[in-house]
Amino acid sequence: MERETRTVELTVETSETVTLNRHRKMTVALCTTCGSRMLAPEDAANLVHLSRRQIYRAIETGDAHFVEQPDVGLFVCIGSLKGVSK
Numbered sequence: 001m002e003r004e005t006r007t008v009e010l011t012v013e014t015s016e017t018v019t020l021n022r023h024r025k026m027t028v029a030l031c032t033t034c035g036s037r038m039l040a041p042e043d044a045a046n047l048v049h050l051s052r053r054q055i056y057r058a059i060e061t062g063d064a065h066f067v068e069q070p071d072v073g074l075f076v077c078i079g080s081l082k083g084v085s086k
Contacts, residue, residue: 029075033065036079044076050084058084
C-alpha cells in the first residue's frame with residue numbers, strides 16, 4: 001500500500017503589547033516614506049528592543065527614517081528599525 005503525502009500550510013499571527021509607563025503624553029506620527037508609525041527615539045527603543053544609542057546610530061547612518069522639527073523634536077520610523085541589528 002502506498003503512503004499518501006499531504007502538504008499543510010499554517011499561518012500564525014502574533015501580537016505584542018508594550019506599555020510605556022510615562023507621565024508625559026506620547027506623540028505618534030506616520031512616516032512619509034513608508035507609512036509606519038513614528039515615535040520619539042526613547043519610545044521606539046522600548047518598542048523594538050534596541051538601545052537608544054542603536055536608534056541614534058541608525059539615524060546617523062541613514063538606516064532609519066526620521067524627522068526632526070524644532071517645535072516637537074525628533075521622531076524615528078518603527079518600520080525602518082526592523083532591519084537594524086540588535
